[in-house]
Amino acid sequence: MNTTQPKPLPTYDHRPGTGPTLVFLHYWGGSARTWDLVVDRLPGRDVLTVDFRGWSRSKGLPGPYTLGQLADDTLSVLAEAGVTDHVLVGHSMGGKVAQLVAATRPAGLRGIVLVGSGPAKPSAQVTPEFQEALSHAYDSDDSVAGARDHILTATRLPSSIKARVAVDSRAGADAARTEWPLHGIAEDITRRTGMVSVPALVVAGENDQVEPAEVLRANLLPYLSQAEFTVIPTTGHLIPLEAPADLVDAITAFAPAA
Numbered sequence: 001m002n003t004t005q006p007k008p009l010p011t012y013d014h015r016p017g018t019g020p021t022l023v024f025l026h027y028w029g030g031s032a033r034t035w036d037l038v039v040d041r042l043p044g045r046d047v048l049t050v051d052f053r054g055w056s057r058s059k060g061l062p063g064p065y066t067l068g069q070l071a072d073d074t075l076s077v078l079a080e081a082g083v084t085d086h087v088l089v090g091h092s093m094g095g096k097v098a099q100l101v102a103a104t105r106p107a108g109l110r111g112i113v114l115v116g117s118g119p120a121k122p123s124a125q126v127t128p129e130f131q132e133a134l135s136h137a138y139d140s141d142d143s144v145a146g147a148r149d150h151i152l153t154a155t156r157l158p159s160s161i162k163a164r165v166a167v168d169s170r171a172g173a174d175a176a177r178t179e180w181p182l183h184g185i186a187e188d189i190t191r192r193t194g195m196v197s198v199p200a201l202v203v204a205g206e207n208d209q210v211e212p213a214e215v216l217r218a219n220l221l222p223y224l225s226q227a228e229f230t231v232i233p234t235t236g237h238l239i240p241l242e243a244p245a246d247l248v249d250a251i252t253a254f255a256p257a258a
Helices: 033-038 067-081 093-103 128-134 141-151 160-171 174-182 213-219 246-254
Strands: 012-015 018-025 045-050 087-089 109-115 201-203 227-232
Touching: 012 033, 012 067, 018 033, 018 067, 018 093, 033 045, 033 160, 033 246, 045 067, 067 093, 067 160, 087 093, 087 246, 093 109, 109 246, 128 174, 141 174, 201 213, 213 227, 227 246
Parallel strands: 018 045, 018 087, 087 109, 109 201, 201 227
Antiparallel strands: 012 045
16 A cells, blocks of 8 residues: 655645736745735736745745756645646746746646746856855855845845845755755756747846846747747846836736736
8 A cells, every 4th residue: 555645735825816827936045925026016816826845934844845846846736726727937946847847738827937047958157166156145144145135136126125035045944945056957957848838938137147138048948939038127137026017017918817
């Protein structure tokens, strides 16, 4: 007899409204509330936000914290929430998870929006030395502040949002905080991304140092069969926090309410 127990699901928030449901997947160091400024600009829309396994309210869930596990979790959350008509919106690490979810061709998936996404083919800058250094970005309050203010953003965030980023970055389980920089960021998923059969919108930040527009053009777009590409002016990597209104405009143009 198989006595293996299913893993408990990550915590998520589902606000009912007009579909298709927008399913928001956060970046490495983020949480469901990373999307608050975006969700607040979508009144009446059906939205679902997730705290990935190992992060924020899901910090206590057991690993593994691999991209594959996060993709499986996302599919399980969609099933539990009864979401059958949806668009995935993934930011950075969440964008790479969205590619893996979409590659399974789940019923009811209309499209994917990849925001400053981890590309299907890892960037040339992802060397073992880079990965090791990145794995320590969230080690302390000072290192988080340095990453937030000098790498992740290209615009000035309000103090309340800066504080939220600081808290969320430190609110991950140790193994979750190192999984992305040491493994997930270097994972080549080009074969899986090539299996995505729905339309995609790739959103880049003009001044994104983490996933620059030229990297997304070279290492992501070629592996998507139906892709649009847009660049949001002035913003850095934290597009949902730096340019939420522009991002909402891009999302709703791509995936209007029914």
